[in-house]
Amino acid sequence: MADVGVSVAPAINRTYEDAVIAMNSLITRKSNASRPDPDTFELNWRNQFQSLFKCLQVLELEEPLSRLSVIHVAGTKGKGSTCAFTERMLRESGFRTGLFTSPHLLDVRERFRLNGEEISQDRFLYHFWWCWDRLKAVNEKLPGFFRFCTLLSLRMFTEEKVDVAILEVGLGGRLDATNVVKSPVTCGIASLGFDHMELLGDTLEKIAWEKAGIFKAGVPAFTAPQLDEAMGSLLKRAKELGITLEVAPPLENYNLHGLQLGLGGQHQRVNAALAVALCKQWVMTRPPSELHDGLKKVLSNGRLPDSFVRGLQLTKWAGRAEVIHDPSGCLSFYLDGAHSPESMEACANWFCSSIRLEENLKTPEQNGSHYLSNRGADEQDWNSRGTMVRRVLLFNCMPKRDPVALLQPVVNLCSRNGFPLHAAFFVPPYSSYTSVDAPQVSTTAVDTTWQQTLQRHWESVWQNKISGESSDASPAQEEIHVSQIELLSDLRNAPEGQPQHGSCLGPSSAVLRSLPAAVDFFRNCSIHHPYLRIQVLVTGSLYLVGDVLRLLKH
Incomplete structure (x- = not known):
């Protein structure tokens, strides 16, 4: 539990801003200097x-929680999207839904x-104050931020x-914290990969074992397809509990081959x-009703x-x-909060498929040749709208991650x-990891040491990519000069006094002082x-994505 030590306004006058201040006090500042001792x-x-x-006892949630119908989802990548799909399908089916996600x-x-709507x-x-006051009354030390949010969601x-x-x-x-739910209706494991290894373990087997910790006796579980090492760990845990673990059938099994x-x-x-x-699974276990029975009939016939x-x-x-x-019409932002190697692969493929769809271009295979052959830089840089395209990366990640x-x-x-x-382009964090509200513009110089490290890794990866291309067909080599x-x-050439002045430049990259400066630069x-x-x-980083969304919104 985190030490609160925050002065709270009288109950009759407490505002949303007061709640934000209170929640900020629950966030623990984490150090990346050393790994935690495992024991x-x-x-x-x-x-x-x-x-x-x-805490559940204090909040009088034990009995209400036993009656709450829960779908519980863990995973390394895709668990948030899985929850979003789940919520929308059940809402469209006429059920009143609650959805708790992070960040x-x-x-x-x-x-x-x-x-589907954020709570008013x-x-x-x-x-919030109902939970805060009751927990504060019995203990000056409240649960940390995510744990408090979990309790708050269950109360809601x-x-x-x-x-x-x-x-x-969450992790x-x-x-x-979400695992305080003792009897969910069903559990799901999204795709597993290497993330938070300093906490969950350095092998897929160990990571999968932690994720499988949400399995409960008597509760059917489902998983996305997994690598053998991860699947073995999931199956072992399921066997120990005597439950079924089923790999979710692909959408094609429901004749949804072309579904957008x-x-x-x-x-x-x-x-x-x-x-x-x-x-x-959730629908099939519901008690009889006109709504449930209609859905069950369709599902029992192998259709959706x-x-x-x-x-x-x-x-x-x-x-x-x-x-x-x-609004300029010539600038687009493609946002995805990928932050693991596996999710970065998915992100890159999505980015390319989105551009291809927008430009209505054929794939390289459909053109009858590899992209790098028989296509000069001038030809491939001009899109179907008659404009020259420049694709750039705006990137940041936490120092604990492997940039390469x-x-x-x-x-x-x-x-x-x-x-x-x-x-x-690399930018320092705009919002604080220790605040739940909008970022405050700093009046002091921002440390970009980590971003310069990212830049060096980028240039190394970039140069290795270029050197690996054949000398007689490498648009990337042409583009590096054109983009300059x-x-x-x-x-x-940015004049002194401009936010972009003094940027740390590399052959194919730049470190900018701030995210607002980067967005302004792209617009200019x-x-x-x-x-x-x-x-x-x-x-x-999802934090980076959130900050860009905030800037674009305003």
Whole structure:
């Protein structure tokens, strides 16, 4: 539990801003200087998890929680999207839904959704102070931020009388705060990969074992297709509990081969398939009713109800495979919060497929040759609208991550798909990891040491990619010089006093002082170079994606 030590306004006058200040006090500042001692961390994590059951008693949630119908989802990548698909399908089917996810991008209330809408400010304040006051009355030390949010979500969903609550695991599964739910209706494991290894373990087997911690005796479980090492660990845990673990059938099993999902990218079909399996299981275990019986009849015949199909088509999830076109018409932002090597691969493929769809271009295979052959730089840089395209990466990630493992898939896959990146831009964090509200503009110089490290890794990956291309067919080599003329040369020539002045420049990259400066720079480029169409891939961090969304919104 975190030490609060915050002065709270009198109950009658407490505002949303007061609630934000209170929540900020629960966020622990984490140090990246050293790895936690495994034994100490396990003990602390377990103690913090166990303390939540006392909190449930204080909040009088034990009995209401036993009646709450829950779908519980863990995973490394795609668990948020799976939850979004699940929620939308059940909402379209006529059920009142609650959805708890993390992190939020713009407003902390995004974590708590009722029938697809973030909870109103009034209802948020009512539930927030109800929980805060009761926990504070028995202990000056409140649970940490995510644990408190989990308790708050359970209070909201039980009080707001939802038919189903979809809970996304925050970290791991076994000792995650959401695992206080003892009897979910069903559990799901999205695609597993290497992430949070300092906490969950350094092998897929160990990571999968932590994720499988959400499995419960008597509760059917489903999983996305997994690598053998991860699947073995999941199956072992399921066998220990005596439960079934089923790999979610692909959408094609329901004759949905050409279905256009609401979330872009081929990888989303895996997430959607897992969501279908979870929804199907949930519906089939509901007590008899006219609504339930109608859905059961369709599902029993091996088909999906129209409401499920409609839900898959209408699902939206901010900051995941999201495209925002700037009003200028020549600038587009492609946002995806990928932050693991596997999700970066999916992100790169989605980015290329989105561009291909927009430009209505044929794939390299359809053109009868590889992208790098028989196509000069001039030909491939001009799109179907008669404008020259520049594709750039806007990137940041946490220092604990391996930059090369994140950057390499993007460089390689974008080039392989026929849409190579021309340059990369790196920016320091705009919002604080220790605040749930909008960022405050800093008046002091920002440390860009980490971003310069990212830049060096990018240049190394970039140069290796170029040197690996054949000498007689390498548009990337041509593009590195052309991109300097338009984008990077604008930074070199930025007058003193401009936000972009003093940027750290590399052959194909730049470190900018701030995110607002980067967005302004892209907008100015689209104005000063009207023949350019700039396509910005924003990825590496959900915090970065959220900050870009906030800036574009305003």
